[in-house]
Amino acid sequence: MGKFKHFLGIDVSKEYFDAVVILDENKQNAIHNQFINDYKGIQGLRKWLKEQGATCEDTFVCLEHTGMYGKLIIKYLISFKFDISVEMSLKIIRSIGVQRGKNDKVDAERIAYYAMKNVDEAVLYKAPRKEVDKIRNLLSLREKLVVTKASLLRNVKELKSFDLEVAKLSEKLQNNTIKGIDLDLKSIEKQLDKIINEDENLSKIFKITTSISGIGKVTALFLICFTNEFTIYSTPRQLACYAGVVPFEHTSGKSVRSKPKVHYMANKKLKKQLHMCALSAITSDPELRIYYNRKVEEGKSKMLVINNVRNKLVHRLCACIRENKMFEKKQVA
Template sequence: MEINHFIGVDVSKGTLDFSLAQLGKVVYHLRVPNSNTGIVSFIKEIKENFNVDLSFTIFCMEHNGIYNNILLSFLKKLKTNIWVESALQIKQSQGMMRGKNDKVDSGRIAMYAYRYQENYIPWNPPREVIIQIKQLLAIRSRVVEAIKQLSTPIGKDAEIFFAKGDLKLSRKCCDCSIKAMKKDVKAIEKQIKDLIQSDTYLNNLLKIITSVDGIGLMIATTIIVTTNEFKNFSCAKKFACYSGVVPFEHSSGSSIKKRPRVSHLANKTVKKMIHLATLTGIRKNGEFRDYYERKKAEGKHTMSVLNAIRNKLILRIFACVRDNRLFEKKHQILLA
């Protein structure tokens, strides 16, 4: 498909900055309210003044969370080409830059789409049930963080720094709140489970993922939402890289030689979840624990061994999803 126009959009809470690139040059800019009315006014302008055919146009924007929702919903109805790209990816592709504002940023996004159009990946909208689960996961995360904040100053270590009477009072004040929030967490998890069980495909996907040792409801749900039901990620190695568990070499000639390290450019939430699954796997008797102890006895670094297990978990999950089957030990390849 030949693309004739590239539109970069800088999205903010209240406004949308549109820049139109044609023949490798930004030829038009317009700022409109972040609303359906604003989007309609921009599309009307470019159709009248630049003879834009939306079927041969790409709208490119950065991941901006909920601020993108109005624009994405509108463009989805128009069935035009949508490209939602990582802000860091766009920034690093620009080289050295000086200064920024919304107008400049939208122009840079438009030129990014023009220069790298061969890398265009169509936006794959999540289903409504995935959006609902994602919102519940976000709320759960906030409640868990609040529990952590309330629990920290009244932990066992606090006994050293507080008088007994003060410590007892602090615990009494927070106990009810902590108990109530823990009930909220359980209620949220039940809502998530009910939503998944109400959807045949998701319920089957959950059973497959949780059949892998160490993977529970919340870890499986996070993976399902992050991969958009494995539509955005079909390759286990790419997802492992995205999750920050793939080590990369750092060397240059004979003067610079560092031990391979994982990149800090990763989805930290997924990485944390996979790490928790790994710790669960090595705590109980089984192959992961045997593998961990064997590699430690060989002198391997602890984090290197844990990272290897994290990779194995991801590979197993993707293999089972690909083959649409539950994980069975008799099917596994023996750990090296």
């Protein structure tokens, strides 16, 4: 990416964002400005960059991943033809060593420096399609409703052990709320089905993903969202690492000899979904059931074997997506 001369770092918050541009690859030549986090602010950023002589052709942009707060900026900068990288804050912090002090201006400058230092290894951000964004938002809403419903039901169950009369009153009062949540959940399911069925690519990926033993509808949709329709991760190991199902060695000399463990930096939500998929696959897939029983009989930890099954599911999935075909169970004698 040697075409870039200028490097823009953006630190985003809810109401505004700080921008620092490093001009002519000179860390000492860094200029700061702050803008409101709306369309006018983004237009102001574009005008300010032009004043500094930084155009979309020679300026590389880097932002921290901040969820919804950065969506507007990313959307318009992409429409303005800027090349963008969206990185985890922890990755940026660790790459630039020991730092002292912190404020929005300093953070933006550090992001700009990170962009300049790592531009050759940077992965350009590819915005998900509108349909994938809809799925992600619906899944997020679904999760909140499921948690709310479970909390209400659990509260009544616990009350029954201490005060039956109060428990019955609570159950009666929240009955309409539970019914309303159930109706909303059904509506969300219908919307998700509609989006999948009306989009050719999503429908194809969804059918391939759910053809694999143990992987259900919700997990398939999470995978589609987190991998941006399987365009982000080029190998099964990359996806398995992201999902936190690959154990890593932890040794040093003769004194440090820990067992291989999965890394804590993983997508916990996807890891949890794959865990449930593995448990289901062990029950429904003869090949994986035989594998699980054999390894447990050999003395392997059950949790270790389940993690191996999760890893196998990821490899099966990536192979099917790569070859564009449905998964076929092996016939086990």
